[in-house]
Amino acid sequence: xxxxxxxxxxxxxxxxxxxxxxxxxxxxxxxxxxxxxxxxxxxxxxxxxxxxxxxxxxxxxxxxxxxxxxxxxxxxxxxxxxxxxxxxxxxxxxxxxxxxxxxxxxxxxxxxxxxxxxxxxxxxxxxxxxxxxxxxxxxxxxxxxxxxxxxxxxxxxxxxxxxxxxxxxxxxxxxxxxxxxxxxxxxxxxxxxxxxxxxxxxxxxxxxxxxxxxxxxxxxxxxxxxxxxxxxxxxxxxxxxxxxxxxxxxxxxxxxxxxxxxxxxxxxxxxxxxxxxxxxxxxxxxxxxxxxxxxxxxxxxxxxxxxxxxxxxxxxxxxxxxxxxxxxxxxxxxxxxxxxxxxxxxxxxxxxxxxxxxxxxxxxxxxxxxxxxxxxxxxxxxxxxxxxxxxxxxxxxxxxxxxxxxxxxxxxxxxxxxxxxxxxxxxxxxxxxxxxxxxx
Numbered sequence: 064x065x066x067x068x069x070x071x072x073x074x075x076x077x078x079x080x081x082x083x084x085x086x087x088x089x090x091x092x093x094x095x096x097x098x099x100x101x102x103x104x105x106x107x108x109x110x111x112x113x114x115x116x117x118x119x120x121x122x123x124x125x126x127x128x129x130x131x132x133x134x135x136x137x138x139x140x141x142x143x144x145x146x147x148x149x150x151x152x153x154x155x156x157x158x159x160x161x162x163x164x165x166x167x168x169x170x171x172x173x174x175x176x177x178x179x180x181x182x183x184x185x186x187x188x189x190x191x192x193x194x195x196x197x198x199x200x201x202x203x204x205x206x207x208x209x210x211x212x213x214x215x216x217x218x219x220x221x222x223x224x225x226x227x228x229x230x231x232x233x234x235x236x237x238x239x240x241x242x243x244x245x246x247x248x249x250x251x252x253x254x255x256x257x258x259x260x261x262x263x264x265x266x267x268x269x270x271x272x273x274x275x276x277x278x279x280x281x282x283x284x285x286x287x288x289x290x291x292x293x294x295x296x297x298x299x300x301x302x303x304x305x306x307x308x309x310x311x312x313x314x315x316x317x318x319x320x321x322x323x324x325x326x327x328x329x330x331x332x333x334x335x336x337x338x339x340x341x342x343x344x345x346x347x348x349x350x351x352x353x354x355x356x357x358x359x360x361x362x363x364x365x366x367x368x369x370x371x372x373x374x375x376x377x378x379x380x381x382x383x384x385x386x387x388x389x390x391x392x393x394x395x396x397x398x399x400x401x402x403x404x405x406x407x408x409x410x411x412x413x414x415x416x417x418x419x420x421x422x423x424x425x426x427x428x429x430x431x432x433x434x435x436x437x438x439x440x441x442x443x444x445x446x447x448x449x450x451x452x453x454x455x456x457x458x459x460x461x462x463x464x465x466x467x468x469x470x471x472x473x474x475x476x477x478x479x480x481x482x483x484x485x486x487x488x489x490x491x492x493x494x495x496x497x498x499x500x501x502x503x
Contacts, residue, residue, distance in 0.1 A: 074092060115155070119145070119149065125143075133174065134173050146163060146166065201246055203245065205224060206242055207239060209239040209271070212350075213229045216255055226254050226255070227257055233352050235260060237257070239274075241262075241263055242262035273335045273336065277331040277348075278294065283325055287313055291308070294406075295406035302340060303341070303344060307344050309348045321355055323350075326380075331349065332348070332349055380499060382411075382498065383501075384500075386413035388412060390414045392417075392437065395418070411479065428453060429456045432460060432462055436463065437482045438463070440467070465482035
């Protein structure tokens with residue numbers, strides 16, 4: 064070992080009492096100690112324990128998440144767990160004990176803010192759904208023959224091989240003549256799952272029965288006395304050039320959970336060659352599809368003295384709102400339910416303008432938004448990349464903006480109301496007041 068005693072004696076003998084001399088002496092002593100290997104030993108002894116480092120990293124991770132998402136239960140649990148473990152270290156507890164105690168209380172008191180709730184709703188809404196894995200190599204080709212509800216799949220010989228339910232037909236917007244690839248369902252002998260549409264061929268008129276339909280009809284009335292006479296655009300149901308009122312069965316269910324009620328939106332269909340159309344056209348009409356919508360609650364009618372009832376063309380309760388022909392951009396990803404949403408805008412005297420929020424091309428979206436007055440983002444349809452662009456451009460060009468996290472009738476209508484009246488863009492769990500139009 065290096066003998067440092069003589070060096071230290073010389074340093075001390077040459078050290079005066081002034082500050083500069085003392086500082087120089089101290090620096091010289093440190094150099095001598097470094098030559099003995101003592102400084103390296105001290106550095107090793109002062110090295111922080113690996114467990115403490117891991118706990119600090121975990122604590123910082125929890126705190127970061129908690130700042131981003133105030134009140135997040137998982138982030139609070141992680142941060143508090145790491146904080147409590149850190150207090151077991153004697154040095155940390157001695158130097159930071161009081162501050163850590165206050166921080167513990169602050170973490171426990173952290174609560175969700177409306178911004179955090181809205182962000183969570185937004186992220187959940189735009190989270191991409193996992194697509195079903197399909198082996199397209201196993202699918203066989205068939206031609207679609209549309210029925211009032213669902214469709215038949217025929218082979219090249221014109222024989223019916225499988226049936227397809229209305230749910231698949233509606234989602235794919237299939238029509239007679241479409242060529243599809245399909246697989247038989249595992250739990251059914253005569254039903255198939257359509258994998259994709261691969262082409263179209265023109266059918267001879269004798270090969271299928273022609274069908275007429277009436278889309279987006281509005282159901283009105285009470286249970287047991289429901290009917291359709293108009294659609295969401297106010298257009299009358301006309302069969303053989305005559306206005307018709309079609310009575311509906313209120314016990315009708317679709318997919319086990321969607322059923323008929325006052326204000327529901329439906330598609331109707333009938334065979335154009337049905338002989339009943341001449342004498343009783345309503346009996347030939349069937350419900351093809353019930354749209355999944357959220358209808359506003361209506362005030363129950365009180366019993367009054369019998370008076371003559373005058374039929375009203377307004378069948379849905381309206382919010383107290385008039386858009387006065389403002390241009391309303393509807394940001395959706397495909398055309399499903401697009402007509403319903405446009406109908407809502409028309410209902411409040413707005414001009415609906417569809418925006419393609421599926422491609423996500425920034426320049427295209429910007430050019431569509433800059434000349435609008437209002438833009439409503441339907442996150443159930445929009446692509447993840449484009450959602451942020453829409454919000455950004457709406458702010459840039461001072462366009463009134465709101466988000467409908469659902470494709471439901473009421474969700475979109477409320478988003479339109481919030482945008483027009485300067486209310487929060489997201490509804491979330493907030494208690495917001497939507498004023499209804501009196502004497503609607």
